[in-house]
Amino acid sequence: MLPATVEGEGRAEPGPSHLDIAQQTPSTSSVLVLEIENEMLRKENDKLKKELEKQKQTFSFSQISSHPDRVNCYTGLPDAATVFFLEALLSKFDLQYHFDWNVQIMPLIDQLLLTLMKLRLNCGVLDLSTRFNCSRATVTNIFITITSALYDILYVGMMENNIPSRFKNQTSLPDCFRPFPNCRIVLDCTEVAVSSTERLDTQSHLYSHYKGRTTLKTLIGVAPNGVITFVSDLYGGSTSDKAITADCRVLQQLEPGDMVMADKGFTIHDILPADVSLNIPTFLVNGHFTMEEVNHNRIIASARIHVERSIQHLKTFHILAYIPYQYKKHANKILKVCVCLTNLQKPILREIA
Numbered sequence: 001m002l003p004a005t006v007e008g009e010g011r012a013e014p015g016p017s018h019l020d021i022a023q024q025t026p027s028t029s030s031v032l033v034l035e036i037e038n039e040m041l042r043k044e045n046d047k048l049k050k051e052l053e054k055q056k057q058t059f060s061f062s063q064i065s066s067h068p069d070r071v072n073c074y075t076g077l078p079d080a081a082t083v084f085f086l087e088a089l090l091s092k093f094d095l096q097y098h099f100d101w102n103v104q105i106m107p108l109i110d111q112l113l114l115t116l117m118k119l120r121l122n123c124g125v126l127d128l129s130t131r132f133n134c135s136r137a138t139v140t141n142i143f144i145t146i147t148s149a150l151y152d153i154l155y156v157g158m159m160e161n162n163i164p165s166r167f168k169n170q171t172s173l174p175d176c177f178r179p180f181p182n183c184r185i186v187l188d189c190t191e192v193a194v195s196s197t198e199r200l201d202t203q204s205h206l207y208s209h210y211k212g213r214t215t216l217k218t219l220i221g222v223a224p225n226g227v228i229t230f231v232s233d234l235y236g237g238s239t240s241d242k243a244i245t246a247d248c249r250v251l252q253q254l255e256p257g258d259m260v261m262a263d264k265g266f267t268i269h270d271i272l273p274a275d276v277s278l279n280i281p282t283f284l285v286n287g288h289f290t291m292e293e294v295n296h297n298r299i300i301a302s303a304r305i306h307v308e309r310s311i312q313h314l315k316t317f318h319i320l321a322y323i324p325y326q327y328k329k330h331a332n333k334i335l336k337v338c339v340c341l342t343n344l345q346k347p348i349l350r351e352i353a
Contacts, residue, residue: 263280
């Protein structure tokens with residue numbers, strides 16, 4: 001029989017427990033957990049690298065904003081300040097996206113850039129989806145949405161039914177219009193190519209014998225200082241200049257004492273409002289012009305160059321060279337937005353002077 005021990009004296013120290021051993025030696029399960037965590041971190045790192053690489057490849061306005069020549073090339077606008085001005089207008093507008101789902105993967109400034117690139121360069125949908133790292137549906141959603149918003153802001157809100165009076169025109173009358181101080185507007189038509197249709201009756205309505213293909217046609221009105229102040233809806237390419245002028249309600253905006261200048265194809269004397277005059281080149285009679293007629297035609301030609309140059313500027317938005325089939329029903333808005341953007345370019349008077 002072992003002798004009793006006094007409490008607190010002679011007690012043997014306990015040996016290491018199984019728990020202590022487990023704490024000192026990593027178990028297989030702990031190693032496995034570490035390996036899993038390491039693999040998760042590796043995958044997360046790879047994912048972040050890929051996302052960073054995508055961001056490097058994405059085209060954005062920040063890449064061109066400090067280069068006015070690049071801004072003009074891609075957008076048709078003179079500088080970054082003009083683009084930021086449009087962005088500010090859009091930011092205050094309640095955007096209603098075309099496909100009923102909002103685009104959140106792209107900043108508004110880049111959505112505007114994408115739209116302007118489509119209007120200016122007529123880039124393909126696949127091209128834009130590659131540049132901006134988004135789906136083709138997203139490109140279409142952005143383009144139609146931003147174009148519609150710009151139409152409401154710039155055309156409906158600022159330009160529609162707002163032709164400047166002849167008195168306002170006189171405050172910025174160029175020298176070549178001094179012989180025509182009462183000129184309110186210079187008219188001319190231009191055509192836009194569109195995809196052909198399978199219906200022969202519609203093809204006949206759209207076919208332009210002048211262009212030799214199916215087109216849409218619009219009436220453009222330009223103030224003496226070169227600013228586009230009127231644009232009609234688009235009509236079939238076979239529609240006459242006179243028929244468009246009579247139908248588009250431009251004449252209803254004219255007042256007694258106004259003078260309209262146009263090309264000789266605009267034989268619209270009989271549809272002008274009362275006390276509104278028409279000034280067009282003289283028609284050739286008896287095989288030759290008189291000296292007075294030659295001088296008259298020369299003066300008109302030097303003045304009409306404004307409308308011709310304005311239309312040339314408008315056509316630098318290359319979507320008007322050919323409107324794709326999927327955007328044909330939006331053609332009127334596309335045209336009128338391009339007109340408004342043309343008026344934001346540098347004035348043509350500087351080039352003509």
